[in-house]
Amino acid sequence: MSTESADTGTEESDPAIEVSPDAAEEALSLLEGEGLDTDIAGLRLFVQQGGCAGLSYGMRFDNEPEDDDLVVEHHGLRVFVDPASRNYIGGSTLDYEHGLQAAGFEVENPNVVSECGCGESFRT
Structure with a gap:
């Protein structure tokens, strides 16, 4: 399992x-x-796979990471990323947006070259 902690400054490749x-x-x-x-x-x-642009993000809670997951920890939260997803979302920032009409998690991904009109899917 690859581990990276922002709190301790440990870095992986x-x-x-x-x-x-x-x-x-x-x-x-x-x-x-x-x-x-x-x-x-x-x-x-x-x-x-999914959405009109080809790829979409998914999130869920897991009891523990898989052996080949990248594990990062920020502000006490552990985030697990599988090797295939890592290729698409490495360098991204997970944020939480509070809005008048909606609130939710948002991924700011520097690897995205285009998004669909509704913002639900992307292409790298």
């Missing part, structure tokens, strides 16, 4: 996934609400 304080706070609150141990469990961030 893979571009890191950054997490904003707002995103970490929201995800940790949701993890705790699900009764998961935040010292072991975390948020899985992945890329899947």
Whole structure:
């Protein structure tokens, strides 16, 4: 398992996934609400086929990382990224947006070359 911690400054050769304080706070609150141990469990961030531009983001909570996951920790939140997804989202930042009409997690990805009109899918 590849581990990278923003809190300790450890770096791997893979571009890191950054997490904003707002995103970490929201995800940790949701993890705790699900009764998961935040010292072991975390948020899985992945890329899947789908959407009009070809790829879309997915997120879910996992009890623990897989052996080949990149694991990053920011502000107490553990984020798990599988090797295939890492190629698409390395260097991205996970944020949480608060808005009048909607609130939710958002991935700011420097690898995206185009997005669909609704913003739900992308192409690298």
